[in-house]
Amino acid sequence: MAKLNRNGVGIYYEVHGGGPPLLLTHGYSSTSAMWHGQVEAFARDHKLVLWDMRGHGESDYPDDPDAYSEALTVGDIAALLDAAGADKAIIGGLSLGGYMSLAFYRAHPERTRALLIIDTGPGFKKNDAREAWNKRARETGDRFDREGLEVLRSLSAERASVTHRNASGLALAARGMLTQRDARVIELLPDIKVPTLIVVGADDTPFLAASDYMAAKIPGAQKAVIPNAGHAVNIDQPQAFIAAVLPFLDGLEADAPGKPAS
Numbered sequence: 001m002a003k004l005n006r007n008g009v010g011i012y013y014e015v016h017g018g019g020p021p022l023l024l025t026h027g028y029s030s031t032s033a034m035w036h037g038q039v040e041a042f043a044r045d046h047k048l049v050l051w052d053m054r055g056h057g058e059s060d061y062p063d064d065p066d067a068y069s070e071a072l073t074v075g076d077i078a079a080l081l082d083a084a085g086a087d088k089a090i091i092g093g094l095s096l097g098g099y100m101s102l103a104f105y106r107a108h109p110e111r112t113r114a115l116l117i118i119d120t121g122p123g124f125k126k127n128d129a130r131e132a133w134n135k136r137a138r139e140t141g142d143r144f145d146r147e148g149l150e151v152l153r154s155l156s157a158e159r160a161s162v163t164h165r166n167a168s169g170l171a172l173a174a175r176g177m178l179t180q181r182d183a184r185v186i187e188l189l190p191d192i193k194v195p196t197l198i199v200v201g202a203d204d205t206p207f208l209a210a211s212d213y214m215a216a217k218i219p220g221a222q223k224a225v226i227p228n229a230g231h232a233v234n235i236d237q238p239q240a241f242i243a244a245v246l247p248f249l250d251g252l253e254a255d256a257p258g259k260p261a262s
Contacts, residue, residue, distance in 0.1 A: 003059075011076050012058035016043035023084075023089045024116070025077070026050075029173075032051055037235065047084060051076075054068060054072070067176075068173050070181070087111065094118040113194060117199070137179045149164060200226070202227045226241055
């Protein structure tokens with residue numbers, strides 16, 4: 001448990017266990033605590049890096065709107081890998097965290113060993129669809145400005161008990177990080193060259209088609225659908241989520257260069 005200084009912005013992170021690095025990013029308005037049900041399982045054979053995005057949890061909440069962006073978030077992930085002594089890692093996340101994982105691959109394919117994309121959409125090719133998403137994101141930011149952290153009580157289970165210091169960072173993150181500027185991430189999918197697992201809750205209706213799309217577009221991608229789970233699949237069905245992800249992680253190690261044949 002430590003803080004990384006990113007040009008004056010403190011980024012909270014935790015490192016658990018040892019072995020091949022695995023970095024997980026939480027969803028918008030959640031925190032690294034959403035992964036605590038998976039720490040024991042994932043840190044058994046991996047160096048698990050968890051963190052709070054800027055404006056969230058124990059990280060800093062800068063007042064400057066320009067301190068929140070996709071590019072800065074990608075840079076935060078790269079800096080966290082540096083802090084953890086990892087040249088490359090399995091990069092994963094849920095929802096916004098999954099989108100940022102894809103954005104990280106686009107910027108740093110050489111540092112991405114594999115992708116774990118959970119309850120995520122890859123963005124939009126059409127400008128009108130992207131603008132409709134951005135309108136909702138800006139409205140979310142406005143609602144946090146008006147109602148404060150009470151907004152979290154009306155959201156999903158993963159966020160009802162989340163701890164943030166105030167709502168200002170969430171409002172700024174909605175406008176700067178949840179909004180999207182272009183189609184570069186969705187257009188990247190056919191060019192992804194690392195093993196990829198896509199996980200989605202069977203009841204996460206808004207993200208089912210997006211998960212199917214990513215599984216079809218990313219070469220060799222695997223997909224796991226978790227029954228009786230919504231958007232916070234790892235919280236709704238923690239053991240089923242672990243059971244879906246561990247074989248993927250174990251398979252990466254079995255195929256690792258220099259691994260002796262069994």
